Amino acid sequence: MLAETDIKDRYTSTNKNFWFKNMPTCKDRQFGWESNNKSVLFVNHGKTTLVDSLLKHSGLLGNGPNVCVMDSNELEKERGMTILSKVTSFMYKGNRINIVDTPGHADFGGEVERILSMVDSVVLVTDATEGPMAQTKFVLTKALQRDLNPIVVLNKIDRPTSRPDEVDSELLDLFMGLDATDKQLDYPILYASAKQGWCTKSLADAQEYIKNPPSDSQMGSLLDTILEYVPHPESVGDLDSEPFRMLVTQIEPNSYLGKCYLGKIQSGRVRVGDQIKALKPESGSNNQEVSKITKILLKRGLLTEEIEEGIAGDIVLVSGLKSASINYTLCSPSVTEPLPFVAVDPPTVSMSFGVNDSPLAGREGTQLTSSLIRDRLLKEAETNVALNVVSGNSSESFEVRGRGELQLSILIETMRREGFELSVSPPRVLLHKDSEKNLVEEPVEEAVVDVDAEMAGIVIEKLTKRKGEMKKYLEVADKVRLVFEIPTRGLLGYISELKNDTRGTGALTHSFLRYEEYKGPIEKARKGPLVATGPVGTCTSYALNLIEPRGKLFIRPGEVVYPGMIVGEYNKDSNDLEVNPTKAKQLTNIRTVHKDERVQLTPVQPWTLEEAIAYVNPGEKIEKERRRF
Incomplete structure (x- = not known):
């Protein structure tokens, strides 16, 4: 048996072929x-x-x-x-x-x-x-x-x-x-x-x-x-007689090597300089890329090390190809059939990503055009198999389909940090139509909520209004566990609501169950917005002090606003209320600037992107810029 120091020496030495040829592959x-x-x-x-x-x-x-x-x-x-x-x-x-x-x-x-x-x-x-x-x-x-x-x-x-x-x-x-x-x-x-x-x-x-x-x-x-x-790896045959085959499960970009393809070698061996080809997942496809392996990399601890050879059972990164993607089979030229792959569950939620067309567009970002947004989304869909990108309602918008709000918000935040400015619609659930039964079906999830016992009532009430059906009520340690079956629509925007209702102590997990018959509309309990009017300009303390009694403000003095921008929430009903947050105090000979009274406004609570996504209604959009949204 080799000591860890011997193994480390073998790995860092140039004699990497010896190590892999003599490695006990049955123990991988x-x-x-x-x-x-x-x-x-x-x-x-x-x-x-x-x-x-x-x-x-x-x-x-x-x-x-x-x-x-x-x-x-x-x-x-x-x-x-x-x-x-x-x-x-x-x-x-x-x-x-x-x-x-x-x-x-x-x-x-x-x-x-x-x-x-x-x-x-x-x-x-x-x-x-x-x-x-x-x-x-x-x-x-x-x-x-x-x-x-x-x-x-x-x-x-x-x-x-x-x-x-x-x-x-x-x-x-x-x-x-x-x-x-x-x-x-x-x-x-x-x-x-x-x-x-x-x-x-x-x-x-x-x-x-x-x-x-x-x-x-x-x-x-x-x-x-x-x-x-853990069982030994499945029989992979003779390393020298069996052809090299590897299913691509992940793509890691490298500024020097280009695309690096991660996967487990299913059979045979591969060396740097070997000729390989990439087979599409569809059997019998004629569109095949042939190239040479330029590098083989192995993950060890927190390091990525170059090796000369990989054999069946190894999980490695290989570079040298350009057009391969997830679920492609990298193999020897003699192989004609691709490896089987695991099909992922379909997406259940979609959002529209488009060009930022507000009056403030272009002030902070560097990636502004629809072509740049399209290329970035297609690049993401290439490596993230749970995402789908399709054309939107216009030439400057794209529908991105995924598993949930969090996944899509992570994508939005990642693109923001890369310099993109986006106009994003609220999420909507993807419905299925059963032609045989002539029914519209929607995704249903199992939601598990852990809350303090005294707060269980408000959670049950809110989820029931969202078309949820409680299946279990359990006492777990010092909390209560509520198990619901609820449409995915009912969970959209609920995380922030749960956080407020339980003072941050509630925990929600959920997973997809099945598709069921559409359960009818769900009312979104939201008051009307305060909508800015007037020209593009800077908010004044004077104007916000007059507006604050009408509702909750989302903006601070000094922020730039434009007509149609939601600047707060009306505290009376669900109708829109137009306000002018840029209005300045008129000065006269009697009332001068030096006699202004001190204005004290309620501090504005910062929003997270997930909270903003949960708040907006259909017909409204989120403007995501480099430093604000």
């Missing part, structure tokens, strides 16, 4: 990291933190205060959530373990679905207090359908409110409800505190660790369980 293991706790705004689940502990245990990450190092994207760091799938690897007891860290939120389920084709098992990380959530069912269904045998980790076991025995029973009920096989039901359970960096097979040992936390990472139990329970 791939497994995916999935988390059931999908709270949208308030909870960090510990899945990525658990990966940090594994990297520390393997010696590839120092013992300093590293927090969610796999979340390298700027938005991921700001929001404390995983948005993009990440891949890394390390050696343990002579075995290469490839970790795939995936997003936890339901809106990014497409990242989970396409990555499942690369893994041999799933580590299902479950909060020991909250238990299985709505997203757990989605993740577990996809994993069980691919005959993957899960490993269950009850995380946050050190919390005083943890209830491991009850959560274990809830998970077993979930497995049985999803028709898991006897082998899949025989899953191992481990107890962990990702934050403290330990994991154990025994609940008694976990209680001891809680009393006396270890000084260094103790993840050996989890790694040993992976070696014991």
Whole structure:
């Protein structure tokens, strides 16, 4: 058995061919990291933190205060959530373990679905207090359908409110409800505190660790369980006689190499300089690109290293092709049939992205034209299989279809930081028409809300008005869990409302269930807007002081407004009220500027993009600029 230092030396040496030819490929293991706790705004689940502990245990990450190092994207760091799938690897007891860290939120389920084709098992990380959530069912269904045998980790076991025995029973009920096989039901359970960096097979040992936390990472139990329970990769045949085949599951742009294609090598071997071709997912397609491999890259810890050869079972990045995309098969020239791929669930929500045509357009952004917006959206759809881009109602707008508000708002924010100015419509749900039954169907989701008992009433009332149907009322630890089946339309804009109703303590997770008959219109309880009139100009304290008694203001003195801009919310009814926020105080010989009284306005609460998306009605738009919206 090679020591870790020997492995590191072999990797950094130029004799990389020797290492891969003599590597025990039957011991290569791939497994995916999935988390059931999908709270949208308030909870960090510990899945990525658990990966940090594994990297520390393997010696590839120092013992300093590293927090969610796999979340390298700027938005991921700001929001404390995983948005993009990440891949890394390390050696343990002579075995290469490839970790795939995936997003936890339901809106990014497409990242989970396409990555499942690369893994041999799933580590299902479950909060020991909250238990299985709505997203757990989605993740577990996809994993069980691919005959993957899960490993269950009850995380946050050190919390005083943890209830491991009850959560274990809830998970077993979930497995049985999803028709898991006897082998899949025989899953191992481990107890962990990702934050403290330990994991154990025994609940008694976990209680001891809680009393006396270890000084260094103790993840050996989890790694040993992976070696014991994760099956060897499927038979890949002889490395020299079988042709090279790899399914592209992710594209990573590189300023020097161009497009790098990530995937698991299914058979054969590939070397730098080999001639390969890209097959479209459609069988029999004649449009094939042929090129040479320029680089082969391997993820190890937090580094990406060049290697000379990849063999079956490896998860690698290859460069050299230009036109390949997600679900393409990279293969030897002799291969004629593409590899099968996992089809992702269709989108359920759409928004219109268009050119910013307001009077303030072009003041802050640099990417302003419809052609630039179209190219950027098509580029995003190429790498994000859960997004679809179609032509809009005009030549300067495009309909972007995705899984939910959060996914689309992340795209808007990303484009804003790249210098784009956008005009965005409110989200709408994609309906299906059943021609046989002559019915219009809409997507229905399972929504799980955890709230304090005294706030359950207002949540039940609001979700019922949104056409929700309560299925369960459970007491979980010190909270109440409400399980609803509700149309996707009913959840649009509800997150911010839940936050206000529960004073920030409520948590909502949801996942797609099925399509059902359209349940009728849902009233959107919103008061009328205060709409600016007059010329384009700067708001004055004098004008806002006169307007404030009429409603809640969204703007501050000194901001530039234009006719038709929503500047506040009317406090009386749902009708629009036109106001002039640029009106200045008229000066006379008696009333001079020096005699102005001090104006005190109510502080304006800043909006998040998700709150703005939830607020706007059909016929209204959000103007997204570089520094404001």
